[in-house]
Amino acid sequence: MSPFLLFLLLLVLSxxxxxxxxxxxxxxxxxxxxxxxxxxxPVYYGVLTALWCCLPAFFLFLLWLGFEQxxxxxxxxxxxxxxxxxxxxxRFNVLVNDIQSLANGNIxxxxxxxxxxxxxxxxxxxxxxxTMITSVFVLVAASAGMVLVHRRIKPELRARNxxxxxxxxxxxxxxxxxxxxxxxxxxxxxxxxxxFFQQVPVTDFLFGLEWSPQMAIREDQVGSSGAFGAVPVxxxxxxxxxxxxxxxxxxxxxxxxxxxxxxxxxxRAVAKPLLEVLxxxxxxxYGFFAALVVAPMIRASGAQIGIDVSSESALAAGLVMxxxxxxFVSSLSDDVINAVPQSLRDGAYSVGATRSExxxxxxxxxxxxxxxxxxxxxxxxxxxxTMIVVMAAGxxxxxxxxxxxxxxxxxxxxxxxxxxxxxxxxxxxxxAFALGLVLFVGTLxxxxxxxxxxRKYREKYE
Amino acid sequence: xxxxxxxxxTEKRILAPRESRKTIGNITVPKxxxxxxxxxxxxxxxxAIRNVSIDIGRNEVLAMIGPSGCGKSTFLRxxxxxxxxxxxxxxxxxxxxxxxNIYDASVDVVPLRAQIGMVFQKPNPFPKSIxxxxxxxxxxxxxxxSKSDADEIVETSLQKAGLWEEVxxxxxQPGTSLSGxxxxxxxxxxxIAVSPEVILMDEPCSALDPIATAKIEDLIEELRTQYTIAIxxxxxxxxxxxxxxxxxFHLGDLIEVGTTETIFTKxxxxxxxxxxxxxxx
Numbered sequence: 212m213s214p215f216l217l218f219l220l221l222l223v224l225s226x227x228x229x230x231x232x233x234x235x236x237x238x239x240x241x242x243x244x245x246x247x248x249x250x251x252x253p254v255y256y257g258v259l260t261a262l263w264c265c266l267p268a269f270f271l272f273l274l275w276l277g278f279e280q281x282x283x284x285x286x287x288x289x290x291x292x293x294x295x296x297x298x299x300x301x302r303f304n305v306l307v308n309d310i311q312s313l314a315n316g317n318i319x320x321x322x323x324x325x326x327x328x329x330x331x332x333x334x335x336x337x338x339x340x341x342t343m344i345t346s347v348f349v350l351v352a353a354s355a356g357m358v359l360v361h362r363r364i365k366p367e368l369r370a371r372n373x374x375x376x377x378x379x380x381x382x383x384x385x386x387x388x389x390x391x392x393x394x395x396x397x398x399x400x401x402x403x404x405x406x407f408f409q410q411v412p413v414t415d416f417l418f419g420l421e422w423s424p425q426m427a428i429r430e431d432q433v434g435s436s437g438a439f440g441a442v443p444v445x446x447x448x449x450x451x452x453x454x455x456x457x458x459x460x461x462x463x464x465x466x467x468x469x470x471x472x473x474x475x476x477x478x479r480a481v482a483k484p485l486l487e488v489l490x491x492x493x494x495x496x497y498g499f500f501a502a503l504v505v506a507p508m509i510r511a512s513g514a515q516i517g518i519d520v521s522s523e524s525a526l527a528a529g530l531v532m533x534x535x536x537x538x539f540v541s542s543l544s545d546d547v548i549n550a551v552p553q554s555l556r557d558g559a560y561s562v563g564a565t566r567s568e569x570x571x572x573x574x575x576x577x578x579x580x581x582x583x584x585x586x587x588x589x590x591x592x593x594x595x596x597t598m599i600v601v602m603a604a605g606x607x608x609x610x611x612x613x614x615x616x617x618x619x620x621x622x623x624x625x626x627x628x629x630x631x632x633x634x635x636x637x638x639x640x641x642x643a644f645a646l647g648l649v650l651f652v653g654t655l656x657x658x659x660x661x662x663x664x665x666r667k668y669r670e671k672y673e
Numbered sequence: 674x675x676x677x678x679x680x681x682x683t684e685k686r687i688l689a690p691r692e693s694r695k696t697i698g699n700i701t702v703p704k705x706x707x708x709x710x711x712x713x714x715x716x717x718x719x720x721a722i723r724n725v726s727i728d729i730g731r732n733e734v735l736a737m738i739g740p741s742g743c744g745k746s747t748f749l750r751x752x753x754x755x756x757x758x759x760x761x762x763x764x765x766x767x768x769x770x771x772x773x774n775i776y777d778a779s780v781d782v783v784p785l786r787a788q789i790g791m792v793f794q795k796p797n798p799f800p801k802s803i804x805x806x807x808x809x810x811x812x813x814x815x816x817x818x819s820k821s822d823a824d825e826i827v828e829t830s831l832q833k834a835g836l837w838e839e840v841x842x843x844x845x846q847p848g849t850s851l852s853g854x855x856x857x858x859x860x861x862x863x864x865i866a867v868s869p870e871v872i873l874m875d876e877p878c879s880a881l882d883p884i885a886t887a888k889i890e891d892l893i894e895e896l897r898t899q900y901t902i903a904i905x906x907x908x909x910x911x912x913x914x915x916x917x918x919x920x921x922f923h924l925g926d927l928i929e930v931g932t933t934e935t936i937f938t939k940x941x942x943x944x945x946x947x948x949x950x951x952x953x954x
Contacts, residue, residue, distance in 0.1 A: 557791070558797040559799070561791035563788075563813075573800070
């Protein structure tokens, strides 16, 4: 029986369980004189029955899926002829892999022998038997769960409380998924980064001023020895993010103030979604806009006033990135300024404050936590942005504060290091993870600072 | 009118064009501070105030009473053009302040509101320190220049509002850290700080307990010597305690005006009598 079919059957059983449970509850209610005699509403008895029907069976099924391969493999290995089992470990592993591939109809590494074919057939047979047994177990567990609960259904049974406990469990699991994912990401980056730091000293990486990760991977290859000083890369990220924020913060904040305080309702209803469209444009599109329109424009106007601008410049990438993140600042700030109670505006107007004084001294301070949140979101977008920088700012790791030169950023370097076929024991590839780790720590630090600022300036208002 | 009723029987309460009822009692006072004549207020299509005419005297407390939705708060907000912040609101008629129509195109609403201050139903201190709550408005108006000027105005305003002794040790704490009654007195101090001539109060005690209410009422009594005060209240006792004249509103009409004593002892209109004796509203 295929897993999908089993799944379907389980679903059908659960639905049946729901109706059976509810029917019994209704029946009991009728005999006892009204649904109010039951502890819970009848639907909870139904849901409880369905849950007992599907949850244990489902876990049993997952358990089998988790252990299927190792159980079947060890059984097959035990039945292999002695001369195959006495192979050296690495050849033996290849053989086991080949048997598995053969059984699943995949490509095999070498010549297929008669013994391997027999083992594969054995493998398939064991797999089938296993699946069959599991299916039976699962269906038995489902029915048993259903019958058990069905027998327990009495007016006193606290079905609602039990269902709510399961629901709470589901909520807990959902909320921990994000946390565990983060931990998993951190661990995986950390593992590779540590391998990198075994080959390149941490101080060289953090304080080195030269970034040139290309290195010879074969003896006869001509290549530089590789320099992994990350300072130019981080400087590029900071430069471009700073330019982007110089554009996005004032423009976004001012458009938010216009939208929330000056614009009429009709204008706001049209203008706000239009602004948010900016956030929906793919970054690649921004990228070629930056490379094909903005960068040449900056170069031409730079040439006119006698400044030497390279065709790929930090300024072009930063400006376009700034435009891209305007909606993050404006939309969020607009929401929080709007959420400042009308009573505060009334209070300011009633002492004869002008609209601009009210905005500067009352509304913006009151909305500051939200505004900082919006700015922070924009900063993290700017730091994480890749496509625009690849296309408009270039790949050369110049250590410069001159926005008219080409620079590169952390994310761009990560991409270039990992694109294509790479070997995972070369510092060149592992450097990507070190960059990622430092970037992660940096944004974490930024978040902590912002949270502290927000907490310090948060004023309670009602 | 009969036709309208027949066509739209369910909407008659909104649509029926009703003649405004004539106000009973003497609406004028000698040497008035504010003179309102034939004031009409519309919110979109809905009329909230009909042909209200009344004078507000110097150094008097005018109480405005009436059932919820009768338009008394709307009328109060007309007096310093707070209704300008509501898009759909439209005011006609004449409101003279020291002889000048405040709805005249030549009047700048910003200095006007500094002259006619307002205290709201819910205390609304700014998200700033107690000191800044009061010093801010005088500073933006250029009333104070130096730090010592500001210190002085903060102290005198808080003293007039009867709050100085309670907060003088913690002027740097946020205004929102005070209790409800203290916050409301802070708002009164904030209004006083820009030296207004009129103070409008929109149910200033409805969110306060009896002790805080008593303090505010004492304060109103003291402030009357320097300011003109118009107060909207739901409490009959409060109106009779703090005011010299009382105006009774009903469904957008000003029904009756008179001295507080007359209104509460010998009301002329049946609606007024029903309302103050608690039979209606």
